[in-house]
Amino acid sequence: MIDCSNPVDWQDGPRVREDLQVPETLRRHWVDARLVKAFNTVGSAQVLHPTVNGQPIDLFLCGDDEEAKETVSRLGTGLGFHPVDSGPLRNAPLLEHLAVLLMSLSAHSFRGRSITLKLEAE
Incomplete structure (x- = not known):
């Protein structure tokens, strides 16, 4: 199962809803699901x-x-993406915060919805 959601509160700008842990909720309802947080x-x-x-x-x-x-x-x-393994499922909130950061940057930049993040190393 792929969790591509972001629990976002839009009041006062985008921010992660800390009270809503989507991966934990999914695990409770689908105990045997092999859950991956991706595409969010x-x-x-x-x-x-x-x-x-x-x-x-x-x-x-x-x-x-x-x-x-x-x-x-x-x-x-x-699909044409470059996968980046970001560790165990407990890191899902980090990806949600990253998504909200990108939403905020998108809303406050001239790039609009075309903004993305690319990791590079020498």
């Missing part, structure tokens, strides 16, 4: 065109099941 940092504009400056957009994902993460990584690669 990708804007709707990037779904059809997952590149920036000719490079694949990073697809951050996290989960506790390595096989499930590999399946989601292959899906992301097939």
